[in-house]
Amino acid sequence: MVELARGLRLPEPVYVTRPTLPSLERFRESLEQVWDSRVLTNGGAFHQRLEAALCARLGVEHLSLFCNGTIALLVALQALRVSSGEVITTPFTFPATPHVLHWNGVTPVFCDIDPVTFNLCPEQVEALITPRTLAILPVHVFGQPCDVEALARISNRHGLRLIYDAAHAFGVRAGGRSIASFGDLTMLSFHATKLFTTIEGGALVSGSAALKARIDFLKNFGIADEETVVGPGINGKLNELQSAFGLLQLEQVDVEIAARRAVSARYRARLAGLPGLRLPPLDAPGVESNCSYFPVLVDRERFGLDRDALYAALKLFDVHARKYFHPLCSQIPAYRALPSAAPDRLPVAERVARQVLCLPIYGQLRPDVVERIADILWALHERASRG
Ligand code: T4K
Secondary structure, rough: OOOOOOOHHHOOEEEOOOOOOOOOOHHHHHHHHHHOOOOOOOHHHHHHHHHHHHHHHOOOOOOEEEOOOOHHHHHHHOOOOOOOEEEEOOOOOOOHHHHHHOOOOOOOOOOOOOOOOOOEHHHHHOOOOOEEEEEEEEOHHHHHHOOOHHHHHHHHHOOOOEEEEEOOOOOEEEEEEEHOOOOOOOEOOOOOOOOOOOOOOOEEEEOHHHHHHHHHHEEOOEEOOOOEEOOOOOEEEHHHHHHHHHHHHOOHHHHHHHHHHHHHHHHHHHHOHHHHHHHEEEOOOOEOOOOOOEEEEEOOOHHHHOHHHHHHEEEHHEOOOOOOOOOOHOOOOOOOOOOHOOOHHOHHHHHHHEEEEOOOOOOOOOHHHHHHHHHHHHHHHHHHEEE
């Protein structure tokens, strides 16, 4: 292995993602405008411009910016008065998803996932509905759209709220529509690890002006005017510097998505036929994905190494893949005693969490580096199969 690593090791570390930054010169110009205005936050001009620009880019009407995706999701539940009872969600997600339920006094009910998309399995959602269920909180994991039609049918039939965690799904379209336009509310994350970023940041997309107005009060302490506080809000605002950064990011987001598509296509071309490595599904008809992640499933028998061994071996070559999302959220101490968290009730999620590995993908990942990562994967397989 030492010999192999010496030959193929990358000259510098390659991480699962890297943000593509806007021009520093242009950002400096924006900063000068902020300095001139002295408006630093509380819905200033850059904030207003970014909300409008995001609506136009995403093809939605009502969007509220937030300081991060987690607070946005916390407010989404408050806005729809989901603050007791149970909400059905996925265990195969980042901990923020069940945590916002917990912080709202709601019990998460974990539901198993689809083996291909890794998203909530609609048939199993229905079986978990009880008189205490108030909402469904699905995640478009790795930017793959959930079965939005089936979930809409189920939520309508049972009078449940439907709130999407679209932290990974910026710019994704399904059935000719923005993925952010489904359900009662959709949360987006603009964290530094996302393909569109405001460093930290996020948004809620709502279906009506009235719901957006309620969200905007809630993210600003519930303040309506200098003497009126309409409800118990929180501070979820995005500031002017980050909004200005976001406007510059937005100018380059389509180039970023196209570059990620090219990385994804190169991985697919090079890794097709590599035994024991299942590649992410191709876009279903009507879906435009954003290639925000490149998750593979590692089958130990056929690849020759299990996921953990492959993850560790890649590090020797300075390739820092990530085990998103292992461990499952149902295994977090705060939730693992819940009846729905029992591993035998979540067999698909348990298997996927054991096998999944997210390979590096971002717009500026050079083609020769992608080629090298593919060479390393083939070499590791060949070495492991020789015994
Ligand atoms: N729902 C879902 C489904 C989510 O995935 C997330 C967040 C949320 C909700 C919550 O949204 P936010 O409140 O975060 O807006 C990262 C992110 O921190 C997290 O935002 C994201 N999901 C999650 C999937 O990934 P870590 O712990 O893996 O981050 P970290 O610091 O290890 O970064 C990963 C790699 O990215 C690093 O190895 C290098 C690179 N990186 C990272 C940062 C922070 C950079 O190149 N520059 C940077 O500034 O969680």
